[in-house]
Amino acid sequence: MSRTVAVVGGGVIGLAVAWRAARSGWAATVYDPRVGSGASWVAGGMLAPLSEGWPGEDDVLAVGAASLDRWPEFGTELERATGETLFTSQSSMTVALDAADASDLRTVAEWLDGRGYRLDLLTRAQIREAEPSLAPTVRLALLAAAEFAVDNRALVRGLRSAGEAAGVRFVAETVADVEALPADQVVIAAGTASTRLWPGLPVRPVKGEVLRLRHRPGVAPAPTRTIRASVHGRPVYLVPRGDGLVVGATQHESGDDTAVTVAGVRDLITDAQTLMPSIGEYELYETAAGLRPMSPDNLPILGRVSERVVVATGHGRNGILLTPLSADAVVAALSGTDLPEAAASRPDRFRHTSADAAVHANADAPVRK
Numbered sequence: 001m002s003r004t005v006a007v008v009g010g011g012v013i014g015l016a017v018a019w020r021a022a023r024s025g026w027a028a029t030v031y032d033p034r035v036g037s038g039a040s041w042v043a044g045g046m047l048a049p050l051s052e053g054w055p056g057e058d059d060v061l062a063v064g065a066a067s068l069d070r071w072p073e074f075g076t077e078l079e080r081a082t083g084e085t086l087f088t089s090q091s092s093m094t095v096a097l098d099a100a101d102a103s104d105l106r107t108v109a110e111w112l113d114g115r116g117y118r119l120d121l122l123t124r125a126q127i128r129e130a131e132p133s134l135a136p137t138v139r140l141a142l143l144a145a146a147e148f149a150v151d152n153r154a155l156v157r158g159l160r161s162a163g164e165a166a167g168v169r170f171v172a173e174t175v176a177d178v179e180a181l182p183a184d185q186v187v188i189a190a191g192t193a194s195t196r197l198w199p200g201l202p203v204r205p206v207k208g209e210v211l212r213l214r215h216r217p218g219v220a221p222a223p224t225r226t227i228r229a230s231v232h233g234r235p236v237y238l239v240p241r242g243d244g245l246v247v248g249a250t251q252h253e254s255g256d257d258t259a260v261t262v263a264g265v266r267d268l269i270t271d272a273q274t275l276m277p278s279i280g281e282y283e284l285y286e287t288a289a290g291l292r293p294m295s296p297d298n299l300p301i302l303g304r305v306s307e308r309v310v311v312a313t314g315h316g317r318n319g320i321l322l323t324p325l326s327a328d329a330v331v332a333a334l335s336g337t338d339l340p341e342a343a344a345s346r347p348d349r350f351r352h353t354s355a356d357a358a359v360h361a362n363a364d365a366p367v368r369k
């Protein structure tokens with residue numbers, strides 16, 4: 001008889017865990033009243049550990065790069081199994097609009113170079129040739145040739161159908177108490193709600209708003225790469241989709257609020273237009289907001305917290321990127337082993353901070369069933 005695992009939460013993390021666990025011989029059940037309704041549905045879909053890198057954040061870079069390495073095989077397998085088209089662009093470009101941004105790009109390029117990642121700095125002329133729709137004010141760009149992007153919604157659909165094909169069961173219920181779940185093992189992958197299920201997990205919601213734009217006939221085509229920048233000190237990105245672009249994203253710490261605000265939409269449009277003047281001609285067909293499950297150190301929280309419970313949360317801005325690595329780390333934890341590449345993400349790294357005493361207290365608690 002297979003061992004049973006209950007996965008709480010059907011975002012990309014819970015769905016990927018359930019799919020991979022089922023393929024490793026577990027009888028997996030996903031509990032979620034609305035599969036794919038959380039941050040996973042809202043996200044931009046960038047896989048950008050290098051472009052998002054910053055000196056000093058070596059663990060974040062290493063964990064992200066380890067997951068990016070897994071993406072080609074993981075995504076291709078999912079595409080073959082489900083018929084979904086996941087990959088929407090093959091590379092990303094972080095661009096500078098002023099001298100301070102250009103200096104930051106050079107700093108990041110140098111830091112990455114020292115860690116074995118050689119990224120190209122492009123001049124104005126090279127940028128113009130590569131992405132003619134960008135504004136002439138763009139003065140320097142850092143090209144990450146292997147940082148692709150995926151369609152997050154195709155990913156949600158694909159993971160669900162691959163899971164179903166592998167035998168994963170779905171139960172449309174909200175879980176209030178993990179102890180009551182009828183399974184040998186439990187995985188908590190409920191995004192920002194994970195702290196309600198395992199009190200003390202240091203995860204907080206960070207709201208993000210995004211726009212979805214459709215290309216219209218006769219209008220300049222969208223960039224073929226993901227474009228990232230900072231405009232007036234606000235981060236903004238354009239992520240290609242088959243029919244246009246996703247523009248993101250605002251960042252606010254405002255609890256569980258997911259209202260899309262006028263100011264959020266205004267800033268995103270203004271900043272995106274600074275990067276790509278023709279964007280005003282696109283159709284704005286959707287605005288959305290979601291809650292990023294942020295951890296204190298920008299690393300996910302992956303691993304065992306009791307003999308029966310494993311957590312997979314805290315993915316913050318990078319949950320789509322970190323999906324393959326998280327699934328591998330959780331399947332390893334279920335079978336009692338550790339994934340070395342995910343070592344920096346262990347839940348017990350917080351044991352010395354007071355906010356996280358409860359995590360450790362729970363981890364040391366007697367087995368509860």
Ligand SMILES: Cc1cc2nc3c(=O)[nH]c(=O)nc-3n(C[C@H](O)[C@H](O)[C@H](O)COP(=O)(O)OP(=O)(O)OC[C@H]3O[C@@H](n4cnc5c(N)ncnc54)[C@H](O)[C@@H]3O)c2cc1C
Nearest residue numbers: 009011013038039040044045046175191208318319320321
């Ligand atoms: C605006 C925005 C842009 C982003 N862009 C990117 C990006 O470009 N690249 C990237 O890598 N990441 C991005 N992210 C981050 C990424 O979306 C998240 O890190 C990731 O989706 C988290 O996945 P999750 O499965 O942990 O959580 P979620 O997708 O939030 O899923 C949690 C699920 O748990 C369920 N649930 C909650 N409580 C319970 C309960 N008690 N019982 C049962 N089910 C429950 C919910 O219904 C939900 O379906 C972005 C996020 C936002 C908000």
